[in-house]
Structures are given as structure tokens and as C-alpha cells.
Amino acid sequence: MTTRTLDLIIIGGGPSGLTAGIYAQRAALQTVLVEKGLPGGQLNNTDIVENWPGTESISGADLAAAMTNHAKACGLEILAREVVEVEPGLDEHIVRLDNGDELYAPAVILACGGQPRRLGIPGELENYGKGVSYCAVCDGFFFRNKRVVVIGGGDTALEDALFLSKIASSVHLVHRRDAFRGGMILQKRVLAEPKIQVVWDSVVTDLHADGSGVHAVGIRNVKTGAEQVLPTDGVFIFIGYESDNRLVPAGMKMNAKGFVITDERCETNISGIFVVGDLREKFIKQIVTAAAEGCIATQAVAHLVEEKKGKAASCEV
Template sequence: MSETKKTKVLIIGSGPAGYTAAVYSSRAMLEPVLVQGLQPGGQLTITTEVENWPGETEIQGPDLMVKMEAHAKAMGAEVLTDYITSLDLSKRPFTAYGDSGTTYEADAIILATGAQARWLGLPSEEKFKGFGVSACATCDGFFYRGREVVVIGGGNTAVEEALFLTNFASKVTLIHRRDSLRSEKILQDRLFKNPKIEVMWDTTVEEVVGTEAPLGVTGVRAKNVKTGEESIVPCDGFFVAIGHAPASELVKDQLKLHSGGYVWVEPGTTHTSIEGVFAAGDLTDHTYRQAVTSAGMGCMAALDAERWLAEQD
């Protein structure tokens, strides 16, 4: 049964940015409605140990998101299990259409739909996600102290991840399908000078191999694209660094974007190119992509929305 739900602030997305925005806008008595989306809790729900969230020495990613959802609800936010299929930002109130059949009308919107790491699409990669396969070296590199790891990719992200991992790993193998890197020259220079890093050129990863009980990575099956020769590269961790894809499909034709699909915001704020629409977290941040920075931007978005709404009144 379809219905129309009206709210002062509609928050789309349920990662750290979305839930923090819900907490702050609830405290401002804006009675926000948060629509969780296809992956309630966002990327942290596929992360195991989180050791860089302030106040938690170690916490499981899904557990942290359960706590953040509970906090948002305790503050008074209405958290709904729904998915926004389309959004009309051409006039106020803004209108969002849910997969459930519900229509949402909002005076202000906070976009917190996040970004997803691009994956290779291998069944074995999916199998070992969170058990040796990762797309975030700054999140998970700490777990590979004294171990060997493999990074795949050839751009800035891959080189930065490989360099970062040398702080922990005994050896880092960078695998790239071409014979040259796409990353900035200064990063390449650092990479080639680092004694812990070995580069495998003209190579793809065909399969992640590992143990069943307990589930864990022991290596990757690599293939030279020129000779067809295959080999097993031993490793305890496999990092996929072939880029991120911001979840901006809803607004790509309505809002100004930057850096390959990230939502543009006015520097130092969360204001997008349309007044009354705010963006926070990985949807707009192509630099840091951390849970704590996303949460900070969620706070900013709620405060920006509160001030903007007060000016309209």
C-alpha cells in the first residue's frame, strides 16, 4: 500500500555519515527520517575488526553499525528499511520514491549513500572478503604485521595502498595488468625505491586461494597476459585497489559531480549545487574514505541543514 511520508529532513543512506546526521538532526528537533538503502550499515557491515574508531579499541564492523543505528533511534530518528529508486530535486519539497511504494517529501535532504570499492568479480574474491581479502589498506593493514601481502591495481590508490602496507607487511607484491603504472610519477618513484615492494607486470589475478577451516587466504593464482603462464603468489592478505565507485546514480543528472562521479560540495561545507540538498561521507569524499571522517561529515550535514532550514523559516 502506497503512502506519502513528509519530513523536514530526509537522510538517504545508513553508514556512519547517515546515522551521525540522524543523531544530530534529531537533537535539533528536526524529526528526521532515515532510509537505510540496499546495504543497511554500509561498507562497515562487510568489515570484521575495526580498530580505528575512537573509543573502541576493537569492535566488529557490523556491531558498530548496530550501535550507531540504535543511537539514531534513541535520539528520535525514524529509521526505515526501504530503498530510494528515484529522486526529484527540481522543486521543494523534494520528492523521493521508495521501492516499498512510499513517497517521501522533504524540506531538506542529506545524501549519505557512500561509495563502493570496485572488485574484480571473482567468486573466490567474494568468498574470502573479510578473511584475507580487503579493499582498504588503512582499515586492515595492521593485521598483516610481518606477513606477505598482494595488492592489485595500477593507479594512485594501488600505489598508495602498497606503500602504506610496507609499514606492516614483510613483503608487498603489486600486480598490474599492464607494463606501466597510471599513478603519479612521484608515487611511482617511492614505490620503485621501496625494498619491500616487488611489481609483477602484465599480470592478472585469476583466483584467490586459501584454507577452508578456518577460512583464510594463502595466495593468489596469477596469469601473465603475454605468455599465458600461471603461478601461485603466496600471501596472507589480498588487497583490491582498482578504484571506488561513488553511489551517485540517484543524483548524477541533477547535482554537480567531481572526480569521476563524487558529489561536489562547497569547500568547507556539505552544501551541494542545489540549495537544501547536502552530501556527506564517501559519496563526496574521494580522499579519506574513513568511517570517522564520514561521521564528521554527517554531523556537518545535519548542522548545515538545520541552519539552512532556519533561514528559510
């Protein structure tokens, strides 16, 4: 086991974590970003991004790569490991890694993001990877010229329905309401796409599968109660994300949905621990807001670290 002492530890390499890393380097903070997967987070699973300021259209993977390269060019160290525990302390917090190593720092930024919300219907977990997917960009290729069902009504569901319409033979978009929640531009594109058929006011109740995987879904109209079985080769579920709060220390304040409550500086009720991105309670979750929070939190960290170093220096005199 090895130990290291730093100014700042960032956990998570999505847009908020990478932005925090860039600003940490600009503030000359000794920093390590720990990311167990591919830097960029959910961006890597996004087909096209059209609301990143200054860039009319860019693939999510390309934007993720650009952010990662920018952070590395600034000198940020990205450690490809998994964090297993965050232990708060009075002057320093401890971040334990899966290989037994420990990182110490007066400031930690949690940028853990979220994970796809599941429907919780029969057959969902059993058929994950056998017709059930939560990522159209990852798995759409396997459904070329096949029938697919998309579940959801937000931006991600609309974006991925459009993406799949370029690959699949047909797309049924099932939404529990009579109006979408996604942006108007996406709504217009979906309704204008002849390959997409919207199933309004309906929910998927169960998945029908055999040894080869999913072959149909059960659907119920929430207003009339009418039920039908819709043949399909694949089901793509996009009903939002849940906070990935597994590393949140005991005593940290969260709301009823499991998102962490912070102040305007993104600091939690535990001094020196900040939360940014999709793990944080806020009005809207977008790439631009995540990046902004990474900047805000790191600026707050810089002040915190400077203050602690100043106090330590005065004690030595």
C-alpha cells in the same frame, strides 16, 4: 501509495548517515533515514577498527551496531526500503521508494557511499562468489587452510590480508607498485607476517577457473613484463571504491570520477540537497571524516529548515 512530509530525509545508513540522524534528532528535525541494507554500511565488512577516537580497537560490526543503537535511542526512524529516485523541487524534494511511497522534505542528505571497484579482467564477474570476493570478513571463512590472493595496496587490502592470514594457509598480496599506500603500522604488520608473501610491481591479468571456480591467477610484472600463473583457491580484490551515484539527480555537479562536489557545509549546487561520506569529493575517506560530514550537513539543514519555516510563518501573517 502513501506520502509523508518531513523536515529531512537521509538516504544511506553508513557512519555519515547515522551521525546525520543523531544530530537531526538533537535538532528536533522530523527525519527518516532510508537504508535498503544493514545499517552501518561498509563498517559491517570491516574486521577491526583501530582509528576511531576513544576506542583502541573494535570490530567494524560492533561499531556499526553501536552507531545504529545510538541513533535509534535518539528516536531516529530507520526505514528498511530502497530509494529509486530523488526528484529535486523548488521548496520540497521528492524521494521515491521501491514500494511506490513518496517522501517530501525541504532537505535531503545523500549518504549513499560507494561500491568496490572491479579489476575488469576476464573471469572476474563470471566467478564472483566462486572464488572471487570483495569482502574478506564476509567470505574468509570459506577459505580456511586454503591459498588466497589479495589484490591491492591500500589500508583495506593490508587489513584484509592480515585478517586472511589468520584463516588461510597462505596469502599472496599482489600490488602494482613497489610500495604500499596503506598506513605505516599496517605495512609493518604485513611485512612481518610470515604467511603473507608480497608480489611487488605486478598486476593480475586474468583468472583461471573451471566448474568448481577459481584455481589460479595470471600475473604480469609491470616493470619486466615477466608473466606467471599462480595457483590459488580464492581472489580478494581491494583496489578502492567507486561512488554510488545512481541516485544523484541530473544537474548536480560531479567530478570526472563521479564524486559529488559540495561546499564546506556539504551542500551541492542544488539547494537543500547535501552529500556526505564516500559519495562526496574530498581528500581522504575515513570513518571519522564521514561522521564529521554527517554532523556538518545536519547543522546546515537545521538552519535551512528554520529559515524556510520562518518565511512560511511571515507569509501567513
